[in-house]
Amino acid sequence: xxxxxxxxxxxxxxxxxxxxxxxxLAPKYVRPELSVPAATPTGxxxxxxxxxxxxxxxxxxxxxxxxxxxxxxxIRTALENNRxxxxxxxNVAQARAQYRVQRxxxxxxxxxxxxxxxxxxxFNNIGGxxxxxxxxxxxxxxxxxxxxxxxAGAVTTGSGRTDIYSANVGVSAWEIDLFGRVxxxxxxxxxxxxxxxxxxNAAQVSLIAEIATQWLTMAADQDRxxxxxxxxxxxxxxxxxxxxxxxxxxxxxxxxRQASTSYDQARSDIADATTLIAQDQNAxxxxxxxxxxxxxxxxxxxxxxxxxxxxxxxxxxxxxxRRPDIASAEHQLIAANANxxxxxxxxxxxxxxxxAFGTISLGLSNLFGSGSQNWSVAPSVSQTLFxxxxxxxxxxxxxxxxxxxxxTYEKSVQTGFREVADALxxxxxxxxxxxxxxxxxxxxxxxxxxxxxxxRAGIDTFLNTLDSQRSLYTAQQxxxxxxxxxxxxxxxxxxxxxxxxxxxxxxADTRRP
Numbered sequence: 001x002x003x004x005x006x007x008x009x010x011x012x013x014x015x016x017x018x019x020x021x022x023x024x025l026a027p028k029y030v031r032p033e034l035s036v037p038a039a040t041p042t043g044x045x046x047x048x049x050x051x052x053x054x055x056x057x058x059x060x061x062x063x064x065x066x067x068x069x070x071x072x073x074x075i076r077t078a079l080e081n082n083r084x085x086x087x088x089x090x091n092v093a094q095a096r097a098q099y100r101v102q103r104x105x106x107x108x109x110x111x112x113x114x115x116x117x118x119x120x121x122x123f124n125n126i127g128g129x130x131x132x133x134x135x136x137x138x139x140x141x142x143x144x145x146x147x148x149x150x151x152a153g154a155v156t157t158g159s160g161r162t163d164i165y166s167a168n169v170g171v172s173a174w175e176i177d178l179f180g181r182v183x184x185x186x187x188x189x190x191x192x193x194x195x196x197x198x199x200x201n202a203a204q205v206s207l208i209a210e211i212a213t214q215w216l217t218m219a220a221d222q223d224r225x226x227x228x229x230x231x232x233x234x235x236x237x238x239x240x241x242x243x244x245x246x247x248x249x250x251x252x253x254x255x256x257r258q259a260s261t262s263y264d265q266a267r268s269d270i271a272d273a274t275t276l277i278a279q280d281q282n283a284x285x286x287x288x289x290x291x292x293x294x295x296x297x298x299x300x301x302x303x304x305x306x307x308x309x310x311x312x313x314x315x316x317x318x319x320x321x322r323r324p325d326i327a328s329a330e331h332q333l334i335a336a337n338a339n340x341x342x343x344x345x346x347x348x349x350x351x352x353x354x355x356a357f358g359t360i361s362l363g364l365s366n367l368f369g370s371g372s373q374n375w376s377v378a379p380s381v382s383q384t385l386f387x388x389x390x391x392x393x394x395x396x397x398x399x400x401x402x403x404x405x406x407x408t409y410e411k412s413v414q415t416g417f418r419e420v421a422d423a424l425x426x427x428x429x430x431x432x433x434x435x436x437x438x439x440x441x442x443x444x445x446x447x448x449x450x451x452x453x454x455x456r457a458g459i460d461t462f463l464n465t466l467d468s469q470r471s472l473y474t475a476q477q478x479x480x481x482x483x484x485x486x487x488x489x490x491x492x493x494x495x496x497x498x499x500x501x502x503x504x505x506x507x508a509d510t511r512r513p
Contacts, residue, residue, distance in 0.1 A: 026341025081289025168358030181345035205499035218280035219298035
């Protein structure tokens with residue numbers, strides 16, 4: 001009998017709350033216009049538009065975009081072990097928990113309680129009555145009269161014990177969200193949670209790009225070491241030849257010194273490249289969160305093709321909205337917009353409800369018996385009359401926070417546009433630069449070969465040979481730098497366009513809290 005009554009009362013409370021909670025004072029959210037041109041730039045620095053078959057990094061998993069299996073294994077290891085990414089995952093979990101805490105305020109909190117009290121007093125049972133009495137009276141016909149009377153009675157006393165038992169289920173100070181304060185605070189916290197999730201995605205994209213760039217840098221340093229060793233060997237032969245010519249009086253000591261200078265420079269470059277390779281591996285180990293094995297490290301840059309090549313050349317600016325950092329900035333903006341609604345609601349009355357339903361009895365056996373039910377309902381309304389500008393200050397703070405969030409969002413869009421435009425500009429010219437650098441290297445190699453032959457035949461001076469040798473060494477290093485720029489540009493375009501975010505099993509999360 002008691003349970004149905006509670007169910008009906010509870011249903012009435014919920015119905016009343018849902019009926020009243022229908023007002024939202026937050027401004028209607030409108031996404032700001034993109035503060036950038038409608039499409040990425042065009043011009044001499046940019047490749048012509050060729051959308052046929054082009055892939056979008058945001059639509060492509062990193063496991064597909066990066067084609068080298070060793071690099072994929074390094075990335076997969078980093079997604080499982082990188083500590084910065086673990087921090088981002090923990091931040092998402094914190095934001096989700098805070099959202100759950102805030103969302104709970106939308107609903108009443110039910111609490112059950114039970115109590116018992118025992119009392120014994122000599123005054124618990126008090127009784128009395130008259131046992132006898134006498135009286136007399138007189139009167140006259142004129143309407144006046146007098147009379148007297150006496151009486152006596154006996155009072156019975158005793159001692160007794162009183163036991164009282166009660167059980168209650170109640171709601172304490174549940175705010176009926178008539179003006180949307182709690183709902184706006186809940187939405188703001190939900191958007192903070194979504195922003196934390198997008199920040200985690202942005203951290204993953206940045207981590208993948210950083211690993212790929214560092215891996216390519218290590219490959220380039222391996223090539224740099226090989227070039228330095230080959231040059232040291234060539235310079236060594238030149239030094240030996242010059243020394244032999246000096247001993248027979250054909251060459252001067254100056255030529256020997258000049259040849260030795262170039263030889264020593266190559267030896268120094270070998271030591272430097274060896275150091276860089278070790279530092280590259282240390283950096284990769286830090287990013288991966290563990291010590292990488294030799295089988296996943298790169299060998300030489302020119303032997304690998306690390307990424308897909310068919311990337312878009314000209315894009316609408318709307319694709320920037322898919323970048324995790326821009327999505328995070330928009331979630332922050334929506335949260336700030338909702339906080340304005342909560343600040344506005346503080347100007348209106350606060351309506352809350354406290355209610356209890358239960359049973360009370362003088363005996364434990366009759367606690368849930370017929371006629372023992374009791375209930376109480378206590379709605380309350382409070383309205384601030386004077387707060388000396390506190391609510392107005394909170395509203396202005398919320399509005400200023402929203403304005404700052406708008407500027408942050410627009411700056412994120414502008415930054416993303418600049419990064420994509422820069423990457424596309426480099427991509428549009430890197431092909432021609434590689435062709436020129438390759439031709440320069442080949443011509444430098446031919447010039448060195450011819451000058452060496454002329455020197456050995458006594459037709460040309462040693463200085464020309466030495467200059468040709470140095471030019472070849474520089475051309476080889478410049479070509480290597482251009483190749484690294486080409487491959488790193490693909491990685492940068494992957495990052496600037498939002499990357500393909502696939503959540504690793506160890507860091508999987510859900511948007512549904």
